[in-house]
Amino acid sequence: MAGTGGGWDEALAALAARREAGRQLGGPAAIERLHARGKLTARERIDLLFDPGTFRELGELVTGLVEVPGRPDREAPADGVVAGWGAVEGRRVMVVADDGTITAGARGPGGNRKAGRIRDLAAQNGYPLVLLLESSANRFQSMMGAQFAGASGGGSAGASPPAAPWQSTGRSPVVCAVLGTALGAASFQTMDAEFSTLAEGTAAMALAGPPVVQGGIGVEATPQDLGSGEVHATATGFIDHVAPDEADAIATVRRFLGFFPSSSWELPPRVPTGDPAGRVSPELADLVPLDHRKPYDMGRLVRTIVDDGDLLELRPRYARNIIVGYARIDGWTVGIIANQPRHLGGIVDVKAVIKAVRFAQICNAYNIPLVFLQDQPGFIVGPDSEREGALRQVVRLMNTAYGATVPMVTVLVRKAYGFSTWLLGGRAVGADHVVAWPSGAISLAAPEIGVATLLRNELAQGELSEERQLELYASYRKMSQARWAAYDFRIDDVIDPAHTREHLAAALAMVEGRRRAQLRTRRSFDTA
């Protein structure tokens, strides 16, 4: 072009040819190999992500050079990264998609600069950023030797040092879809993301990959051994949504974005669903047994009261004794935190707290009201949980709950025992609206534990007959009935379960003004 001595026609033709080369990525053979592995190209993924015809690419002309000792150099169209912006349900979203047809999705320096610029634009202008990740690291050869000292994980368009990924947490959502073997920087970004998904079978996430593990500690392991979807769904809980395939992962990203505001300076979009706010659900009374020891499916209860039964549940196979997820009530986005009596009786253990705290912090950062549905016997106690660090996690929950500025609305469905009653949306932490079902019971402890604690000596000496114990349990159960709390306004009301949805919708409408007033407050979250 410039300096070639030609005219406009020649220069513009060269420009068009360069763009076309960039669109071809690694070429037909490489694309075919990718497809054979059940994977999509960066451009195919972007097509799934955005509303049709809305993608605008930036950095299409960037071209890298792959240099491997002993092999001929080859060009890397787009330098391993396709980036730009488009619309999801009409709202602008930035994207960085790694190209698996070039060096397994590793980036060259130009691709890295491109990704950094898109990230900066998203952060500076308050747009969500979706990272469709392959390996997403810098190319190995570009990091070998002392040049590693000057390399960066995310890149920046200017000569200035790049911003750390956490600097945008709590400002505009970052969404990571792990679609390849995400190691190093890609896994760090995923840990910091507001939402993460991973395609089961074709993707994995770990701190280091098999060659490094083999070289470092002499252990042979596949990427799946190190960080498959199963590992992160059940053992670590690091991934919010493990998808059966890439298409589902990307569809879930779209679904997530629909619940979220573009930035923490906005309210989430209210999307009328046509599901009447006053819809009555008489089936709820049959769903929940009055006997506190009998399990039921809280997930079904949640889906009954939210709009169209649509709940985007996060980490469903990790800490199954608590449910967290996004839904809508009368069109308002809400964050649901609900104990699941079907698993461990809904007890609040260390993993449950970890799951709930991160979720509550993200909702708080993005002005998403929290809806708590309590049916829990309290925090788990005992040597095992103490060794797991229960105390630290309980304090994290306490700090999160007391520090939350987002509205909280709580339904005490059945048992609400212990300090967890306060910390999971109780009046003590400033919940805006607390109601109970007639089945609700509130106390410092379950009756059995109360008797065992208060009359420990009598029990030990056999002075408390079984009959007397049952009398005491019955007495405590009566004292614990939620209606007593309503009589002196320690909770707002005792409601008919069938009208739960209507109550929640009214409460959410009531707090909207407060949410608007708090829009300019930045609230961050941590990674754990």
Place this chain on the structure above:
Amino acid sequence: MTGWPSPYAPPGAGATPAGFDPARLLAALGLPVPAAGGGLPLARLDGGTGLSVTVAAALTAEARAVAAQRGTPLLVVVPPSHPAPSAPGAAGGAVGHEISAAAVLGAPGAAGGAVGPEISAASVLGAPGAAGGAVGPEMSATPVGPWPVVVAAASPWAVAGADLGLLVGERGPSDHAGLDEAGAADLVRRFLYLSVGLQPSLDEAPTEPPRPGPSLIELVPFAIDGAYDAEAVLAAVVDGGRWVELAAGAAPEVLTAVARLGGRPVGVTVSNPAHDGGRLTPAGCARVERLLDWCERGGRPWVSLVDSAGVAAAPTGPDAAGQEILRRAAARARSAEVTKLAVVVGRAVGLAATVLGAVGARADLVLPWPRAQLSLTPPPPGFDPAEAARLAAADRAATEGDLLDVIHPDETRARLIELLDLVRGRREYGTPPGVVR
């Protein structure tokens, strides 16, 4: 009516020795002549059909506060009888950042003064010694928001201070010399309509097509040294091909103007390579800085069309003092908290490229044309020009990811409008701590 005589003489009777007549100006703007003691009337231009303005006889804190409260531009038409300031320049400065634009109509010898030690209208216009005056002794830093202030002053001394956006005079140092009241009123009217940003959202803004004419690749030859008309390029980019130039005639290597793009008010700088290859002089830097002030005060984006071969050589260019001005202008361009979009039309060389927003100015995006060349310095004597062009070619920077695109010239307007929409949240949203642009 209070019974007090109007401070304004009947049209024609109150002209200064040079013939400037504030009452005629008001008439030409279609505004009523305010009565003495009549307060701060709210009126609409063009006989009640145009833009609402607050009219005052002096630029006082009260006038500015009232205009801000009303959300209108403030038009100050200073009667000939207004007392002269005790010390020229003493009260004209320190207006702060609140006023985004001003139009000043001055008689011969008038000059905007006290813009600050680093840049004054006098320095822009090359009239050292021109009196920096104040419109009134009561100017203060009362916040008024992004509403323009227009000052029409009949007396030689009575010109605006730090918040100059436009100087219009009959002759002498001004943005536009040689205008009569009708011409000046027309300029003021256009200036106000272009700079009052009532359309913050592209969705709500009427997007006026550019003036019909030849396409940009017909206007600009591909050869890097080919001559073209910078104003024609600007006309092909901005809405309706319309703009109001600031400091017209000063520093002809760069044109600075107020315009609209996609309905959005923007400040524009356009290199003029027909004048010494667009090489920047200290006066050119001052023009750019003044435009940046205007952009920053009103939260208006800065759009720069760059084609500058660098910095002008002495005597018009940088001696030691000139170098300092250039360095400071570059820092100003870099630090300005406005949306910055640069289109590299031709050359972008050295410090001039920074002052013009193309390199190292933390621009949101830089879009070069295929003919563009970017370099730190001009090629040294004896260096192969073809090799220099190859090294400086914009597509090379785009290949390496230092620039993120090269655009077809005829897409310039559409791409700028699209990008203005993309980055519109930046000023409101702010820069996250630690993110370096």
